[in-house]
Amino acid sequence: MAADRQPLLLIQFARSPQEGQVKTRMMPHLSASEACDLHCQLTLWTHDQLLKCGLGAVELSVAGDTDHPLFEQCKAMGAARLTTQQGSDLGERMANAMAHGLAHYECVILVGSDCPSIDASYLEQAVEALQAAPVVVGPATDGGYVLIGARQIRDAIFEGISWGSDQVYSETRLALTRSGMTWVQLPYLGDIDRPEDIPLWEALQRNKPCGSIGA
Numbered sequence: 001m002a003a004d005r006q007p008l009l010l011i012q013f014a015r016s017p018q019e020g021q022v023k024t025r026m027m028p029h030l031s032a033s034e035a036c037d038l039h040c041q042l043t044l045w046t047h048d049q050l051l052k053c054g055l056g057a058v059e060l061s062v063a064g065d066t067d068h069p070l071f072e073q074c075k076a077m078g079a080a081r082l083t084t085q086q087g088s089d090l091g092e093r094m095a096n097a098m099a100h101g102l103a104h105y106e107c108v109i110l111v112g113s114d115c116p117s118i119d120a121s122y123l124e125q126a127v128e129a130l131q132a133a134p135v136v137v138g139p140a141t142d143g144g145y146v147l148i149g150a151r152q153i154r155d156a157i158f159e160g161i162s163w164g165s166d167q168v169y170s171e172t173r174l175a176l177t178r179s180g181m182t183w184v185q186l187p188y189l190g191d192i193d194r195p196e197d198i199p200l201w202e203a204l205q206r207n208k209p210c211g212s213i214g215a
Contacts, residue, residue, distance in 0.1 A: 008056030008127065009105040011097055013085065014043045014071075014113045016064025029195035040070050042192060042201075043113040044077075050111070051078045053120035055127060057105075061085050061097050091158030098153050109136075109149035114191040116204050118146060122186065129184035135176060137169070138186040144168040146189050154179045 015022055023035035030038065050058045057080040062071060066082055075082060087093035094110060101108035107130050111118055122138065126149045129136035135157070138147030143166030157175045161168055176183050192201045 005103075006057065006105050007107065009101045009108045010050045010053075010056050010058045010123070011101060011108060011110040012043075012046055012050055012058065012060050012113060013094070013097070013110065014046075014060060014062055015039070016062060016066070016068050017043075017070055018064065023193075025194050026198075038192070038201075039113070042116060043070060044073065045116045045204075046111065046113045046118065047074045047077060047079065049116070049119055050123070053123045055120075055123055056109075057081075059083060059101070061093075063093070090163045091161050094148070095153065095155045095158040098148075098150055099155075102150065102153060107149060107151045108153075109147060111147045112191075114193060115140065115146035115189050116192060116201060117189045122147070122189070125186055129186065133182045133184045135181055135183035136186060137172065137176075137183055139169045139188050141188050141190045142166060142193065143170070144191065145172065146191060147186065152181070154181065157181065 017036050017039050019032040019036045022039040023030070026035040026038065047058070047060065058078065059081040060071060060074050060079045061083045063085045066084055071082055085093040086096045098108050098110055107127070109123065109126050126136045126138065126147060130149055130151050134150060134152040136149040137145050140146045145168060156179045157172060160175065161171045190197060190200055
């Protein structure tokens with residue numbers, strides 16, 4: 001069976017853009033409409049980064065309405081598949097997505113849509129790390145993580161995590177240790193979640209090549 005698997009799947013987690021339900025920590029600095037627009041911009045930016053890296057097939061895994069025009073745009077850009085997240089909480093949804101991916105691919109790398117600093121170089125580091133360990137994690141400066149990759153996975157590393165808190169990465173490290181799995185840590189990156197994160201997003205946009213998404 002393993003011989004039939006493809007080398008690498010990149011999974012992007014994204015939420016359906018509904019005003020007042022996405023980027024809520026940006027409000028009231030941004031209006032509900034502006035926060036929703038930001039969410040869409042970040043989703044498209046991340047999708048473009050994954051496609052441009054050329055490392056493997058890109059799957060978009062959605063929480064909410066998969067028929068939204070945002071996801072039609074992602075499909076037009078080159079998404080290999082559009083799927084619906086399955087599970088009662090974020091950990092279960094991530095575990096299910098990665099387990100399903102590993103049934104068909106040697107390695108799976110999962111990212112959210114909140115960290116536009118994830119680029120080809122960072123993704124290549126993740127792929128290289130998976131040659132040395134079964135799990136790789138890219139920690140976020142806010143205490144979460146921006147990337148998790150695996151060639152083997154156990155549900156336990158997604159269980160009992162305080163999702164949305166600043167303890168996600170530390171609790172995940174403990175879960176990995178308890179499960180007996182080794183992992184590689186990538187450099188810290190910043191999410192775009194709060195008003196103080198906006199300058200990072202603006203700087204990335206200023207430095208993007210001409211013709212990039214959002215130009």
